[in-house]
Amino acid sequence: MKFKALVFIRLRSQVDDSPGNAVRDACKRLSELDIKKLRLGKVVDVWLEAETREYAEKELEMLSDRFLANTVMEDWDYELTEIESFPKVLTMDDFKKFNTEWQLDNVVKLLNAKIERCRVYDSDNRDEVYNKITITYKMEND
Numbered sequence: 001m002k003f004k005a006l007v008f009i010r011l012r013s014q015v016d017d018s019p020g021n022a023v024r025d026a027c028k029r030l031s032e033l034d035i036k037k038l039r040l041g042k043v044v045d046v047w048l049e050a051e052t053r054e055y056a057e058k059e060l061e062m063l064s065d066r067f068l069a070n071t072v073m074e075d076w077d078y079e080l081t082e083i084e085s086f087p088k089v090l091t092m093d094d095f096k097k098f099n100t101e102w103q104l105d106n107v108v109k110l111l112n113a114k115i116e117r118c119r120v121y122d123s124d125n126r127d128e129v130y131n132k133i134t135i136t137y138k139m140e141n142d
Contacts, residue, residue, distance in 0.1 A: 002086060003048050003056050007078045009069045010041035044068055047086050056080060104133070113137035 011017050017039045024038035050056035060078055069076040090098070107113055116134040 001050055001053065001056070002083050003050065003053075003080055004083050005046040005048065005056070005060055005078050005080045007044040007046060007060065007064050007068055007076060008041060009044065009064075009074050009076045011039060012073055012075050015073045047083075053080070053082070107135060111135070111137040 011020075020039040023040060024035050027033065027035050027038065046060070048056060048060075050059065057080060060080065064076045064078060065071060104115060108115060114136045116136070118132050120132050
């Protein structure tokens with residue numbers, strides 16, 4: 001069985017949350033909301049496979065109590081949901097391609113540029129060597 005778990009980790013109510021107080025004060029400066037209390041915490045997303053729901057719950061409780069949370073000063077809770085499949089993970093090549101496209105889109109927007117793409121091949125064995133990208137733009141002084 002496949003599951004997605006959200007493990008919520010929060011400071012215990014008796015523990016002072018100085019970072020939370022700082023964020024609350026910053027929110028008050030940026031918004032007119034009357035925020036009385038703001039506490040920060042962590043959420044850990046876990047995608048896992050287990051034979052049964054009971055086994056997944058038992059292991060999640062053990063991990064949360066012994067590893068994910070500092071139980072001296074933090075409380076934890078979790079939600080466990082059965083899922084059909086795991087999310088697709090980007091490979092490094094997929095990420096590089098996405099990142100390159102994103103950067104090129106930003107160059108086009110910033111420079112009001114035109115991008116031309118072509119593939120360059122090795123003439124001997126016709127293998128693709130690299131993609132050539134030409135960026136054309138006008139300087140404002142031109």
